[in-house]
Amino acid sequence: MSLSPAYLHGDYVLIQKIGQLNRLRKGDVVVFQLPGYGRLIKQISTIDLEMADCRVKGTAPDSIGSDSFGAVPLTAILGKVILHIPKK
Amino acid sequence: MLHSIISKIDQKHHFETASAHCDIPCGIYDPHLAQLSALTVIRMLDLMADLEKGHTVVDxxxxxxxxxxxxxxxxxxxQCKKEIRVIFGDYIKKDHIEKFPELPELTHKIFQAASKCRQAAARENGLELLALVNRFAEIFWATKGIETKKAVAPYKPSEEVVYPVL
Structure with missing residues (x-):
C-alpha cells in the first residue's frame, strides 16, 4: 500500500470537492481519476497553478506516483481527504 | 467502532473505492513463469543428483x-512463490474463489511445496510443486474461460505442463 502506514487497505476516507474555500495544498491527500490507473489516492508533493496540475506521491518506498505516471491535472482530482477512518 | 458502523453501511450501499497502488496495474498475469520456475527446480534437483553420481571426489x-x-x-x-503470490493477491477476486473454492488452500500448498524444495533435495518435492502449480494454471485459465491442455515440455526435465489453448 503506497500510503502505508498512514492509510491501509480497508480504511474509509471522506473527501471534499475542491473549490474556492477548499484549495489544495502540498501534503494534502487527494483522490483522483487517472486513465489506465483508475481511481487513486495519493499525497500532493507539489502544485503548479500555472500548468493547473500537481505531482503526487505515495509515502511507502516502493510506491508509484508522478515519477511513474506524470503530473495529475487538477481537473482530475475528485476531492481531498477531510476525514480518515482507519480500519484499526 | 466508527469504522464498523461505516463498514455496515458500505456493505449495503457499496461506497466507491480508491486504490493506493504500489504496482502499476498493467493487468498482465500469466502463471507460465511459476511453471517454468517449478520445472527449473526439478532440473536443478536432477543435475544435483547427476553430479553426486558422477563425482567420487568432493573437489x-x-x-x-x-x-x-x-x-x-x-x-x-x-520465484515460483512470488509469481503465484502476485496472481493470487492481485488478480484473483472473491468470485474466482467462490467458483474455485480450492484456490486458497492450493496457493498455500504451493508456498509450502516451494519451501520444501528449498529445504531438501528430493525430486518428488519438485514434482509435487509442479503438479500444484499446474493445477493453479488450469484454474487461472478457467477464470478467463480459456481451455487448457497438458503436454510434456520439449526440454529437460521433460515433465508435463498445463498450457492454454489459444
Missing amino acids: TAFRNSMIRYVAVKEEHAE
Missing part, C-alpha cells in the same frame, strides 16, 4: 557446480 569443481545448482534451485523456488 573444488564439484563444490562449484553443486553450489550453483543449489543457488538456482533456491532462486526459482522463491
Whole structure:
C-alpha cells in the first residue's frame, strides 16, 4: 500500500470537492481519476497553478506516483481527504 | 467502532473505492513463469543428483557446480512463490474463489511445496510443486474461460505442463 502506514487497505476516507474555500495544498491527500490507473489516492508533493496540475506521491518506498505516471491535472482530482477512518 | 458502523453501511450501499497502488496495474498475469520456475527446480534437483553420481571426489569443481545448482534451485523456488503470490493477491477476486473454492488452500500448498524444495533435495518435492502449480494454471485459465491442455515440455526435465489453448 503506497500510503502505508498512514492509510491501509480497508480504511474509509471522506473527501471534499475542491473549490474556492477548499484549495489544495502540498501534503494534502487527494483522490483522483487517472486513465489506465483508475481511481487513486495519493499525497500532493507539489502544485503548479500555472500548468493547473500537481505531482503526487505515495509515502511507502516502493510506491508509484508522478515519477511513474506524470503530473495529475487538477481537473482530475475528485476531492481531498477531510476525514480518515482507519480500519484499526 | 466508527469504522464498523461505516463498514455496515458500505456493505449495503457499496461506497466507491480508491486504490493506493504500489504496482502499476498493467493487468498482465500469466502463471507460465511459476511453471517454468517449478520445472527449473526439478532440473536443478536432477543435475544435483547427476553430479553426486558422477563425482567420487568432493573437489573444488564439484563444490562449484553443486553450489550453483543449489543457488538456482533456491532462486526459482522463491520465484515460483512470488509469481503465484502476485496472481493470487492481485488478480484473483472473491468470485474466482467462490467458483474455485480450492484456490486458497492450493496457493498455500504451493508456498509450502516451494519451501520444501528449498529445504531438501528430493525430486518428488519438485514434482509435487509442479503438479500444484499446474493445477493453479488450469484454474487461472478457467477464470478467463480459456481451455487448457497438458503436454510434456520439449526440454529437460521433460515433465508435463498445463498450457492454454489459444
